[in-house]
Amino acid sequence: MKDRLHSLFARHEISRRDALKMIGGGIAALSAGCMPRAGEQEIVALVDEPERRPGPTTRYASTLASGGFGIGIVVETHDGRPIKIDGNAAHPATLGGSSPWLQARILDLYDPQRSQAARFQGEITSWSTVAQRLRTLPDGPVWLVLPPQSSPSVAGLLAEVASTRELHVVTDATLDHRAAYRGASIAYGRALEAQYDFTRADTVVSLDADWLSSMPMSAAWARRAALRRAPDARMSRLWALEPVQTASGSIADERLAVRASDIVCVATILLADLASQGLAVPPLPRELVARARLRIPAHDAAIRALASELASRRGAGAIVTGDRQPAIVHALGRWIDHACGNIGGAVSLTAPALLDTGGETFVDLIAAIRTGGVAAVAIVDTNPVYTAPRALGLGDALAAAPFTLHVGLYADQTARACHAHVPLAHELETWSDARAWDGTLSIGQPLLRPRFEVASLIDVLAALHGDRRDARELVRARHPTIDWTQALRTGLVAGTAEAPLNIEPAWSDSITATLANELARSAPMPAMIEVALQPSPAIGDGRYAGNAWLQELPHPITKQTWGNAALVGPATAKRLGVNDEDTIVVEHGTGSTTLPVLVIPGAAEETITIELGYGQQSPAIPIADRVGSDAFVLRADDALVLQASVRRLPRRGRVVRTQVVMDEHGTEVAPHITLAELVANSDFVAHLRGEQPSLLPPQERSGVQWGMSIDTSICTGCSSCMIACQAENNIPTVGAEEVARGRHMAWIRIDRYVHDDNTVVNEPMPCQHCENAPCEYVCPVMATTHSPDGLNEQVYNRCVGTRFCSNNCPYKVRRFNWLAYDDHSTRALQYNPDVTVRTRGVMEKCTYCVQRIRRAEHTAIVEHRALGPGDVVTACQQACPTGAIEFGQLSESGTVFAARRRDARRFDVLHDLGTRPRTQYLATIRNPRGRR
Amino acid sequence: MIFIRMPYASGRSDAVEQPIAFDHRHHVRDDGIDCVYCHDTVETEASAGMPPTERCMGCHSQIWRESPKLEPLRASWRTKTPLRWRRINAVPAYVYFHHGVHVQRGIACDACHGDVSGMPRVVRVRDLSMSFCLDCHRREQGSRAITRLTTCSACHR
Secondary structure (H helix, E strand, O other): OHHHHHHHHHHHOOOHHHHHHHHHHHHHHHHOOOOOOOOOOEEEOOOOOOOOOOOOOEEEEEEEEEOOEEEEEEEEEEOOEEEEEEEOOOOOOOOOOOOHHHHHHHHHHOOOOOOOOEEEOOEEEOHHHHHHHHHOOOOOOEEEEEOOOOOHHHHHHHHHHHHHOOEEEEEOOOOOOHHHHHHHHHHHOOOOEEEEOHHHOOEEEEEOOOOOOOOOOHHHHHHHHHOOOOOOOOOOEEEEEEOOOOHHHHOOOEEEEOOHHHHHHHHHHHHHHHHHOOOOOOOOOHHHHHHHHHHOHHHHHHHHHHHHHHHHOOOOEEEEEOOOOOHHHHHHHHHHHHHOOOEOOOEEEEOOOOOOOOOOOHHHHHHHHHOOOOOEEEEEOOOHHHHOOHHHOHHHHHHOOOOEEEEEOOOOHHHHHOOEEEEEOOHHHOOEEEEOOOOOEEEEOOOOOOOOOOEOHHHHHHHHHOOOOOHHHHHHHHOOOOOHHHHHHHOOEOOOOOOOEOOOOOOOHHHHHHHHHHHHHOOOOOOOEEEEEEEEOOOEOOOOOOOHHHHOOOOOOOOEOOOOOEEEOHHHHHHHOOOOOEEEEEEEOOEEEEEEEEEOOOOOOOEEEEEEOOOEOOOOOOOOEOOOOOOHHHOOOOOOEEEEEEEEEEEEOOOOEOOOOOOOOOOOOOOEEEHHHHHHOOOOOHHHOOOOOOOOOOOOOOOOOEEEEEEOOOOOOOOHHHHHHHHHOOOOOOOHHHHHOOOOOOOOEEEEEEOOOOOEEEEEEOOOOEOOOOOHHHOOOOOEEEOOOOOEEEOOOOOOOOOHHHHHOOOOOOEEOOOOOOOOOHHHHHOOOOOOOOOOOOEEOOOOOHHHHHHHHHHHHHOOOOOOOOOOOOHHHHHOOOOOEEEEEOOOOOOHHHHHOOOOOEEOOOHHHOOOEOEEEEOEEEOOOOOO | OHHHHOHHHHOOOOOOOOOOOOOHHHHHHHOOOOHHHHOOOOOOOOOOOOOOHHHHHHHHOOOOOOOHHHHHHHHHHHHOOOOEEEOOOOOOOOOOOOHHHHHHOOOOOHHHHOOHHHOOOOOOOOOOOHHHHHHHHHHHHOOOOOOOOOOHHHOOO
């Protein structure tokens, strides 16, 4: 280097002073990452001719599991590296839509927190050593603890293992879908699954079920239900009966705040009211109905209205019951469906997809360990030491078993309590099979070779059985008759959905007794308050607590990130003397948890809702460790609804929220109207669109011009778009401290507005790509400019971080990299290579997925054709289960997007500012029943 | 600013030692092998593509089998170890250059790479700076106004 500089000086006769200036400037320029020198980088060529040319993005179909059900996905890979997961449009569980957890699973694949080595009593070992031990287990019963399963391969292996040794299976599910199966057993004498066709449902009644957002079929259900939400004569009416609002409840037309324990009363009264409508219902003793009515007198009129609506819309109603509800409520729901003729209409019944693994519980497992009748315990893909009722003492009991094995993604609490731990294969690292809610079979294929030695449930079962075949051979052998290539290519085996069964329920006196018992059991207890526990919509029951995207995802209702809170209604808060962010202690039996309060308008009173999955003591998973409060400690048994005592602590807690005020403050940011009002006033938002006087020169609008349309009417606030955007655009997480400082980095957020009449509007807010963009004319360095196709561009290399643009943005969608948030761990393997990873000190924001626009343009050029409608799909649009987000060219015709650009409901947010945003909205229409 | 425009800064015309002294002049001019035979994704993809060892061996398992100059190639094939070439023509990571669209729009290889068919050893002949790109992109549009070819997101995103 020195020699070269000397010769350089000699050649050009530069003075020392000039040279130093140039060296300084040159080094600065080079170190800023300018032009790579010739020979500086390597090109590593392949050795063998590849099966397909490297370069183009490739998509493979595979399968994830949710609550045991198969969820068909399509995984985008770049040169063999999976970087994004989306729903498979052909698969009945998603129809192409997503859920936040589905999008976020890709982060788990590269998570540096993952357990990376098998351990035996703390010493590093290998899976093959552990497998050998499983093959040579001494005689005696083996106990398995598994999440719910639908896999035919797992079913077959379980049967094979059970044929050679005594096998017990404990199915570990916090929100147990088997409640629905037990409900069907009460009504029909056998387990059944309800299949819904929401395109045929005029009235959908949710009994404590977040059916549009957090159930295994939610993505598909939301897509189908949204087809009936256009504001016309066919618009459906959604009823939500729930203790605290869910995403589904936020778009409901009729919402009744009912305590979780009172849902049984609702179902009882509804059934009785249907009888007075002249429908055939089972004989309910008057005394029971009277008791139910006494519990919820305030909802009497509404339930009567619901009964008359269901009766008048015969065959076009559907009852969806949440898995938190006891079996008898599920059974009553089915009777309501039968009474209204819904079975065979919007609802049908099929055989269930989940395996029946017997009813054994942790109580049985612990008793078996205590009596010495256990040869080994294998816990796969669950964390029961954290999730099982703490009072049982599962952790201590495991220590007394002769051999305990934990197979999991993380070295979590259960791993610490077991003798051996083996890293679990991520679903994208192994072969699997699963059945969807409707029975459709799909194969899960791996997308990349594991980075370290891992084992799947199939591997564990094969080892127990002494079968040395690998997961691929085992799965393939299980399905000898299917077209294997076709199944992998399309992501499902066509024609494997369960056929509807024609079956009638039968009432008996014992059911009356069960109902009477439930009504007695669920009655409020004096001096106690009801606590309803539920999995978090983001991190589930803690299963995804290590996922930073999900931890930082604002809660759809409270907008809380990184933690949970006690959600209480306003009157209850007043009675308890608490307000937002006050700290309370909730005690039940021997368990107690301390957490901050959030007052939720419209929540049921005398009940506290707490989300599970937080407050883990898990030093091996730093993202999850001691975030929020652990509510599992409250449980003495499997129940999720319990009676507790509450006491206020004289200190403030902290709730990190991304939105605190949910009021429009008199502006018309989120207009809404009822269907009945719309008929009389169809142009009610006409004043919120159109030209405004401007000093700025008009924008050229010739050629390809991009725009977006968002229908607030069908946005549930589920937040799939937020995680999809995060995955697509390399958006960092910043942690609770930074979110509290207002430094959340999401390019698309979902604003929530609660109006005086309790109508909720969910308003996704990406960059509006204003034609007269206020950010552009304040930038001193032209780092934000307008492109000829109508995009508001951010040029990272020009940005010097003055933040004037963010200051001048009325929509507050610009995000600044206050610190170096980019991550260089293995997590960086997920980064989308088509998108720049931003560094400290630059502004960033939604680009309308410009990388997808340019890719579509390049493909069109290479294929010698014009860009067509649907060539560009933004990440948020692709993920949205309801189709609330549409993207396209302003000039296109005949598409949904084109129709929306002419819809009478269209409006610009902050129209009076004259920014001419390219992102346009459709106003919210709700369809409540007529009022007096 | 002057320094980074100098040939020294970009290594323009610098001779770079490659794992194999591959001679484009011989392969293209003498043997008449088309660029696309080896760089086979240049017409459709962002990357032009580098030939896998197997493609070289298609000929070199038959001819010049004993040549000591080709020993690294045979070693790569034998041991299944990739050849690690030195990249000569490079743009920074924040430039999303797409070979396919340029070729499809009639830009010949030598517009940026120079006459590689005359290079016994490949050197960079253009500085491949932003102004080099803009020279063409502006000429195409006939003005300095911001157009579809000169807007920032055409290359940066």
